[in-house]
Amino acid sequence: MSPLLSILVRALLALLLMLANGVVLIYMLRKVLGHLHLRIGPNRVGPFGALQTSMDVVKLLTKEDFIPSAADKWLFRLAPYMVFVPSFMAYAALVLGPKAAFSGLDTGLLYVFAVLALVPMGVMMAGWASNSKWSLIGGMRAAAQQISYEVPLLLSVLPIVMTAGSMSLAAIVKSQTGYALGFIPRWNVLSPQIVGFGLFMIAALAELNQTPFDMSEAESELISGFANEYSGMRFGLLFLSEFSNSFIISALAATLFFGGWLVPGIDPASPVMVWLGPAVLLLKTYVGIFVLMWIRGTLPRIRIDQMLALGWKALIPASLVWLMLTGVIVRAVS
Amino acid sequence: MPDVNPVAFVVLAALALGGAVMTVLTRNVVHAAFWLLEVLVATAGLYLVLSAEFIALVQLMVYAGAVSVLVLFVIMLTLRRREDSVRTRDLSWPVAAMSAVLAVAIAYVTRALPVPAPERAAQPDVAAFGHALFTRWVLPFEIASGILLVALVGAVWWAGRGEEL
Numbered sequence: 001m002s003p004l005l006s007i008l009v010r011a012l013l014a015l016l017l018m019l020a021n022g023v024v025l026i027y028m029l030r031k032v033l034g035h036l037h038l039r040i041g042p043n044r045v046g047p048f049g050a051l052q053t054s055m056d057v058v059k060l061l062t063k064e065d066f067i068p069s070a071a072d073k074w075l076f077r078l079a080p081y082m083v084f085v086p087s088f089m090a091y092a093a094l095v096l097g098p099k100a101a102f103s104g105l106d107t108g109l110l111y112v113f114a115v116l117a118l119v120p121m122g123v124m125m126a127g128w129a130s131n132s133k134w135s136l137i138g139g140m141r142a143a144a145q146q147i148s149y150e151v152p153l154l155l156s157v158l159p160i161v162m163t164a165g166s167m168s169l170a171a172i173v174k175s176q177t178g179y180a181l182g183f184i185p186r187w188n189v190l191s192p193q194i195v196g197f198g199l200f201m202i203a204a205l206a207e208l209n210q211t212p213f214d215m216s217e218a219e220s221e222l223i224s225g226f227a228n229e230y231s232g233m234r235f236g237l238l239f240l241s242e243f244s245n246s247f248i249i250s251a252l253a254a255t256l257f258f259g260g261w262l263v264p265g266i267d268p269a270s271p272v273m274v275w276l277g278p279a280v281l282l283l284k285t286y287v288g289i290f291v292l293m294w295i296r297g298t299l300p301r302i303r304i305d306q307m308l309a310l311g312w313k314a315l316i317p318a319s320l321v322w323l324m325l326t327g328v329i330v331r332a333v334s
Numbered sequence: 335m336p337d338v339n340p341v342a343f344v345v346l347a348a349l350a351l352g353g354a355v356m357t358v359l360t361r362n363v364v365h366a367a368f369w370l371l372e373v374l375v376a377t378a379g380l381y382l383v384l385s386a387e388f389i390a391l392v393q394l395m396v397y398a399g400a401v402s403v404l405v406l407f408v409i410m411l412t413l414r415r416r417e418d419s420v421r422t423r424d425l426s427w428p429v430a431a432m433s434a435v436l437a438v439a440i441a442y443v444t445r446a447l448p449v450p451a452p453e454r455a456a457q458p459d460v461a462a463f464g465h466a467l468f469t470r471w472v473l474p475f476e477i478a479s480g481i482l483l484v485a486l487v488g489a490v491w492w493a494g495r496g497e498e499l
């Protein structure tokens with residue numbers, strides 16, 4: 001295959017994964033939240049309501065695309081893409097299996113965080129361009145929150161980079177092969193790095209605007225935050241990227257802490273892993289997303305000042321201390 | 335350098351320069367901030383074309399991701415009314431003259447510098463880059479981070495003056 005064609009095919013596959021993930025996650029969110037709330041969730045279209053989302057997509061596509069007359073028209077049109085494109089770009093770094101990766105980036109981990117750092121700009125653009133108080137406040141909150149939580153999120157994955165000695169996601173997965181004491185897989189979450197996982201989890205919840213940190217679209221006060229004035233497929237794009245960000249962060253968590261595509265008891269070099277690896281990674285990712293939804297259905301929302309204080313005064317110092325401790329440990333072991 | 339793709343370079347350079355011109359010329363300060371973001375992203379692209387992968391990603395994360403959000407925050411929080419974001423175009427000739435003098439000076443100084451010979455072998459990966467940064471260049475690196483830390487503490491002190499820190 002020519003290199004250009006190969007790039008196109010990979011990009012198309014990544015787009016397909018992103019769209020499929022969006023469709024699956026909307027259904028999963030409504031079903032999981034429904035059962036957590038002792039409701040049933042969608043159950044009319046298709047078996048167990050499984051076709052509900054596809055009908056919703058048709059609805060989104062055919063809805064009137066409304067732009068408020070007082071909105072900043074250019075920015076209003078641009079903002080959904082500003083949110084969607086970075087989210088799509090992040091897929092390039094994912095490593096699905098031993099022979100399945102969208103690209104072989106050496107700096108994959110840094111790349112994911114670098115492109116996801118652009119998402120708050122799109123959110124602010126949407127908030128500003130809508131020219132509505134709810135949207136603006138929602139946009140500002142989202143940006144403030146993502147900026148303050150990017151620091152602990154990055155700091156919490158640095159210890160993994162130190163122990164693996166690489167920023168390449170493939171190398172980080174490789175560093176988790178083998179067994180401690182002969183039977184415990186050397187996944188980072190089963191090592192002292194479980195502390196790093198805790199920090200990562202809290203920062204990731206905030207980065208994803210998830211409950212208990214979802215005040216950027218706090219329904220009871222801001223209706224739906226920065227996406228307030230959007231309708232039709234522009235709204236669809238904003239939501240698609242939100243679900244896709246959940247997928248990316250969850251896949252990162254699986255890769256960094258849960259051994260990526262590795263399966264305990266199966267030799268990573270065996271040919272069966274070529275297709276089993278991606279399936280296992282997807283399974284781990286969706287278990288992670290389920291936990292995110294579980295938290296969302298369980299915890300109340302905290303206030304914006306509380307969460308900013310938590311980020312700057314607790315999470316960042318804690319990640320810095322943990323980073324230093326890991327440095328000392330890595331140095332002492334090697 | 336033979337490996338630099340000329341098409342990509344020209345497109346990115348045009349994007350960066352065009353965005354810079356638009357940053358100055360647009361009458362809306364919020365639009366100016368978004369044009370600045372475009373310039374910063376295009377600059378990251380230029381680094382990538384020059385095979386400086388790490389610098390490109392850091393440029394994206396620090397300048398495009400963090401600095402422009404802060405610029406936008408300052409603009410949006412200090413605007414008392416939304417209409418204030420649109421201003422009449424104010425062409426300041428002294429500033430234009432100073433910028434022109436600075437541009438000429440930079441062109442003059444860099445013209446005298448020797449063009450480095452392209453060394454393909456010296457294209458470092460991130461690990462080699464980090465190693466060089468913390469061995470050979472550790473002193474300038476630490477001085478730079480010291481200066482940034484002082485600026486950070488100074489800014490916090492300044493902002494919180496009169497209150498308990």
